[in-house]
Amino acid sequence: MIGIVFGLRLGRWGVVGFSLAGLLLVFAQTAGFYQVAGTTPGARAAFGSAMATLAAQLVALFPPPLRPDTAGGYAEFRGFHPLAVLFAVWALASATGFARGDEERGVVEAALATGTSRIALIASRTVGFALAVTVASAAAAAGFLIGVASGHETAAVQGVVEEAALLAVIGVACYTLSLFVAQMAGPRLPPAPPSAPERCRRATAAGSERSRGGHLNLRPTSGRHR
Structure with a gap:
């Protein structure tokens, strides 16, 4: 439990940044749907057809949207799908930061010194990130509900919960995969040896120091002559 709280504190x-990003992104796309899609069934059908044509050009990044003529389908295509990519980047940065950055700063060694095993430490940090990405996914779902309310419509709560859960699962899966790869990766390469000109310069400097040190430090002496 302490490891989970410590991971959340780090x-x-x-958590704050990606929660705000999810809330604002999904809200902006959902509220924008009511501004550009029209109010009549014919206008929304034409808008959905245009979105399907646009989605065909982005099929390498996002799956084809389902019912882009509705607020839910449009928000899923323009809000939740890009947010999944953003959460994947967040998971990658968090996992590599824990596996590499915390080791360099001595955080991992300090935690292991308290008697915590490495497996328990990894599990606690994974659970901590799972809680963090769940909070951010819930914020994105809240942004969708607020956007739908701004258009004077209602949304199926079950579908919103499923969409938020899918976001959280994607984030946790990317985190565990990135953490596994970071743990399996070998140690970082040592610094490259100096080049031949650099070695020559260092040898010359060392020789100069030795030659200066070999001279006797003679000081003139003075005495009274009778």
């Missing part, structure tokens, strides 16, 4: 700004 990543608190990430």
Whole structure:
């Protein structure tokens, strides 16, 4: 439990930032749907057809949207799908930061010195990130509900919960995969040896120091002559 709280404290700004990003992104796309899609069924059908044509050009990044002529389908295509990519980047940065950055700063060694095993430490940090990405996914779902309310419509709560859960699962899966790869990766390469000109310069400097040190430090002496 202490490890989970410690992991959340280290990543608190990430939780705040990505939660706000999810809330604002999904809200903006949902509220924008009511501004550009029209109000009549014919206008929304034409808008959905245009979105399907646009989605066909982005199929390498996002799956084809389902019912882009509705607020839910449009928000899923323009809000939740890009947010999944953003959460994947967040997971990658958090996992590599824990596996590499915390080791360099001595955080991992300090935690292991308290008697915590490495497996327990990894599990606690994974659970901590799972809680963080769940909070951010819930914020994105709240942004969708607020956007739908601004258009004087209602949304199926079950579908919103499923969409938020899918976001959280994607984030946790990317985190565990990135953490596994970071743990399996070998140690970082040592610094490259100096080049031949650099070795020559160092040898010359060392020779100069030795030659200066070999001279006797003679000081003139003065005495009275009778």
